[in-house]
Amino acid sequence: MAGNNPNSKPMNLTLKVWRQKNSKAAGNLETYQIKDISPEMSFLEMMDVLNEDLLLKGIDPVAFDHDCREGICGMCSLYINGRAHGPERGTTTCQLHMRKFSDGDTITIEPWRAGPFPVLKDLCTDRSALDRIQQAGGYISVNTGGVPDANEIPIPKTIADKAFDAATCIQCGACVAACKNGSAMLFTSAKVSQLAMLPQGQVERKTRVENMVAQMDKEGFGACTNIGSCAAECPVGISLENIAMLNREYIGASFTSENV
Amino acid sequence: MILDSKIPEGPLAEKWDKHKFNVKLVNPANKRKYDIIVVGTGLAGASAAATLAELGYNVKAFCYQDSPRRAHSIAAQGGINAAKNYQNDGDSVYRLFYDTIKGGDYRAREANVYRLAQVSVNIIDQCVAQGVPFAREYGGLLANRSFGGAQVSRTFYARGQTGQQLLLGAYSALNRQIAYGKVKMYPRTEMLDLVMVDGKARGIVTRHLITGKIESHSAHAVILATGGYGNVFFLSTNAMGSNTTAIWRAHKKGALFANPCFTQIHPTCIPVSGGYQSKLTLMSESLRNDGRVWVPKAVGDNRPADQIPEDERDYFLERKYPSFGNLVPRDVASRNAKLACDEGRGVGTTKLAVYLDFADAIKREGLEKISQKYGNLFDMYSKITGENPYEQPMRIYPAVHYTMGGLWVDYNLMTTVPGLYATGECNFSDHGANRLGASALMQGLADGYFVIPYTIGDYLAQNPTARVETSHPAFKEAEANVQADVNRLLSINGTRTVDDFHKALGHIMWDYCGMARNAEGLQFAKQEIRKLRDEFWRDVKILGTNEELNVTLEKAGRVADFLELGELMVEDALNRNESCGGHFREEYQTPENEALRDDENYTYVAAWEYTGPNQQPVLHKEELKFENVKLTQRSYK
Ligand SMILES: Cc1cc2nc3c(=O)[nH]c(=O)nc-3n(C[C@H](O)[C@H](O)[C@H](O)COP(=O)(O)OP(=O)(O)OC[C@H]3O[C@@H](n4cnc5c(N)ncnc54)[C@H](O)[C@@H]3O)c2cc1C
Ligand code: SF4
Ligand code: FES
Numbered sequence: 023m024a025g026n027n028p029n030s031k032p033m034n035l036t037l038k039v040w041r042q043k044n045s046k047a048a049g050n051l052e053t054y055q056i057k058d059i060s061p062e063m064s065f066l067e068m069m070d071v072l073n074e075d076l077l078l079k080g081i082d083p084v085a086f087d088h089d090c091r092e093g094i095c096g097m098c099s100l101y102i103n104g105r106a107h108g109p110e111r112g113t114t115t116c117q118l119h120m121r122k123f124s125d126g127d128t129i130t131i132e133p134w135r136a137g138p139f140p141v142l143k144d145l146c147t148d149r150s151a152l153d154r155i156q157q158a159g160g161y162i163s164v165n166t167g168g169v170p171d172a173n174e175i176p177i178p179k180t181i182a183d184k185a186f187d188a189a190t191c192i193q194c195g196a197c198v199a200a201c202k203n204g205s206a207m208l209f210t211s212a213k214v215s216q217l218a219m220l221p222q223g224q225v226e227r228k229t230r231v232e233n234m235v236a237q238m239d240k241e242g243f244g245a246c247t248n249i250g251s252c253a254a255e256c257p258v259g260i261s262l263e264n265i266a267m268l269n270r271e272y273i274g275a276s277f278t279s280e281n282v
Numbered sequence: 283m284i285l286d287s288k289i290p291e292g293p294l295a296e297k298w299d300k301h302k303f304n305v306k307l308v309n310p311a312n313k314r315k316y317d318i319i320v321v322g323t324g325l326a327g328a329s330a331a332a333t334l335a336e337l338g339y340n341v342k343a344f345c346y347q348d349s350p351r352r353a354h355s356i357a358a359q360g361g362i363n364a365a366k367n368y369q370n371d372g373d374s375v376y377r378l379f380y381d382t383i384k385g386g387d388y389r390a391r392e393a394n395v396y397r398l399a400q401v402s403v404n405i406i407d408q409c410v411a412q413g414v415p416f417a418r419e420y421g422g423l424l425a426n427r428s429f430g431g432a433q434v435s436r437t438f439y440a441r442g443q444t445g446q447q448l449l450l451g452a453y454s455a456l457n458r459q460i461a462y463g464k465v466k467m468y469p470r471t472e473m474l475d476l477v478m479v480d481g482k483a484r485g486i487v488t489r490h491l492i493t494g495k496i497e498s499h500s501a502h503a504v505i506l507a508t509g510g511y512g513n514v515f516f517l518s519t520n521a522m523g524s525n526t527t528a529i530w531r532a533h534k535k536g537a538l539f540a541n542p543c544f545t546q547i548h549p550t551c552i553p554v555s556g557g558y559q560s561k562l563t564l565m566s567e568s569l570r571n572d573g574r575v576w577v578p579k580a581v582g583d584n585r586p587a588d589q590i591p592e593d594e595r596d597y598f599l600e601r602k603y604p605s606f607g608n609l610v611p612r613d614v615a616s617r618n619a620k621l622a623c624d625e626g627r628g629v630g631t632t633k634l635a636v637y638l639d640f641a642d643a644i645k646r647e648g649l650e651k652i653s654q655k656y657g658n659l660f661d662m663y664s665k666i667t668g669e670n671p672y673e674q675p676m677r678i679y680p681a682v683h684y685t686m687g688g689l690w691v692d693y694n695l696m697t698t699v700p701g702l703y704a705t706g707e708c709n710f711s712d713h714g715a716n717r718l719g720a721s722a723l724m725q726g727l728a729d730g731y732f733v734i735p736y737t738i739g740d741y742l743a744q745n746p747t748a749r750v751e752t753s754h755p756a757f758k759e760a761e762a763n764v765q766a767d768v769n770r771l772l773s774i775n776g777t778r779t780v781d782d783f784h785k786a787l788g789h790i791m792w793d794y795c796g797m798a799r800n801a802e803g804l805q806f807a808k809q810e811i812r813k814l815r816d817e818f819w820r821d822v823k824i825l826g827t828n829e830e831l832n833v834t835l836e837k838a839g840r841v842a843d844f845l846e847l848g849e850l851m852v853e854d855a856l857n858r859n860e861s862c863g864g865h866f867r868e869e870y871q872t873p874e875n876e877a878l879r880d881d882e883n884y885t886y887v888a889a890w891e892y893t894g895p896n897q898q899p900v901l902h903k904e905e906l907k908f909e910n911v912k913l914t915q916r917s918y919k
Pocket of ligand 2: 192
């Protein structure tokens, strides 16, 4: 019953969902049947229907992370049929809609799998390692107040636009989940490039890249071997060029390091 | 109780500067002896936490998401206002002040709004210095767009993701302080109670959402920056977890709740498609710069949009409001969309939608230019609806979006509880009965970067540095109460789900306390909410225990609070026998269906005092004095 799409028939689906009581328990895939799913529903609304159903049957609902349901907060994080955020390119789990699936499909739903992202329960993982990478240097050290007028330093539109593109990373971690090495290079490089491109970011350019890369290694993320599955699965299209830029920044910094 | 707004004396334009000079200061060496709790890490909370830590205070910051950067400010799309007048089109601090007061239908405090307009210019400077990549012109200077309720271009933006970029700026400043050890961050931690010692706010009780651990945190002052309560309607543009719990529990501890019924219904959202729907998605108001709103002229015209000829279309906003056209304020645009649908001229299968059409703009500016401006919004629209807005007009309908009401605060942003502050959307302060687009981001950052750092010092300087231990009986009592509430919820073991109750509440609120209200409906709603609340406490079904990640339990606590807040909103809407801004009482309208204010009797802030479960709340009035602007009927014709 929806929009301008009258010939949308409800679907019946088989779900295989990862259930794990807590970080210490072992997990396994449970199978659930679910009926009358409208193609207009979002994937997470389908999960809501499943959970209401489970709850009424006295079964603990499936825990999964989500908040904005608009593709911007980066909280949702499901590994659907072997792909981070599911089958649709450039789309977060919450923006994925059931019209991408067909009646009778079996859908396998798992959490992000990566050493630095331990499972907390069912489909929820701990991604705080990504925050710690940001804390290691993903900022420009200015206090509130006493800054120059916003138009004092003109920035070419092309540069501002590129910096913006890099800045749109939503910190979901799909790049890590998609990478067979569990590398967080795409994520880290997005912030490094954004700030390296802007005049305001120049002062701390070298220490920033060194500190963020060091933290990334410390958290146990894998090495980048230029496979590119990160960018292919990134829901907001963060480009591999950022990784190239990080590498240049890193090498440049290592010649003239200011980390003393 | 006398509500003292503490507005400084003197001419409007000098109040803030004078106040900044008069407030007491905490000397730099003493700042580290004070601890401040900040609940919420959206624009209002993250900016405050970072700035206070930079000043030297010890900050503890809390959010319910797994990272502070996921606060719902991240979802703001269109932009942030500032009186920079970079466009040389006649903007000024005074004009931004005036537009905001008028847009709010003369139900906001002059002094607060003027200060907001003043510091707006500093916000943009600050954000650029942090590396926020605002949109720019080819010459390298910052670009602006116009927004509803204004005739100048003063809105700064970062494509359709302004909130994201501003929040990431504040988050980066917060991260820097976390790395320095000046901010201790508590993600996945929900505030469930306020703790008072000797009549002052001295801490909070929280529940850790992964372990269920109930814990106390003590401080010298507490700042709530927990966002809006639009989810009382179940369906809104807010995030799934947005809630009223923190401010509601503070309200029950003595903080007055101001203008709870002032809700903003945003005109341009993707319409509801079915009963399973979990949230509504906003299509930024900036789209109204280029999109034209229309419905068929004839009732029951079922032809697809492209088969309805120009002269059979009614561009009703352009027709009724020639000078503002599609850019009238939100309340006006929403009400007119509702009117068109009520007349039977709605579009789409549900008939609860109007068109927002970009065909002319694409013809005029080209596909590329339009896609540059709105690309991500168009993508979002097509992902959700499966339709291509470059080829056929969007269908939009109003949805609950923002709550102007919130905890009552004085000029210093302090609530009626000493030492308890409220900033950002969770206070009531700056938007009166209707908020102008791009002004919430401005307010959140103004409060956090530039207001609270001064005003909280004034309070702390007058209070001793001695800490209160969390072993203090007040903390133990609050913890026990929180635990008892949790136990009570878990022991009900009824038959209806939390979502089921939440949806039922949402229906009542939308039908009787939504875009149009009347006394009879509100009376009815009040009874219905009471019934629903009783049933909730008798029949809600929650599985599992406290000592685990228990999503149903989390939601139940929030819905329990919404069930109380909803009644207060209805009470407030009943009390206000006038129409103003987003509060439209059907009994009070002009012959042209515009809101009819009653300035003689209702030029006040309605601040409600909690008096106990199922007790009638007590109304306190803060009279609003307009010394600089003249109250007129808003006209956007
Ligand atoms: C879709 C959308 C688009 C918008 N677009 C614009 C725009 O273009 N321009 C504009 O000016 N405004 C816009 N707004 C409004 C604006 O985004 C919000 O009003 C503003 O961001 C609110 O900021 P905040 O800091 O007050 O709260 P939020 O950003 O909502 O942050 C709330 C914080 O409180 C925390 N929290 C809440 N409850 C608890 C609790 N009990 N315990 C612990 N932590 C808690 C949350 O974790 C979060 O960190 C938009 C709003 C929406 C929904
Ligand atoms: S780079 Fe892309 S996939 Fe990785 S965290 Fe950022 S948005 Fe997610
Ligand atoms: S829930 Fe926010 S990005 Fe998906």
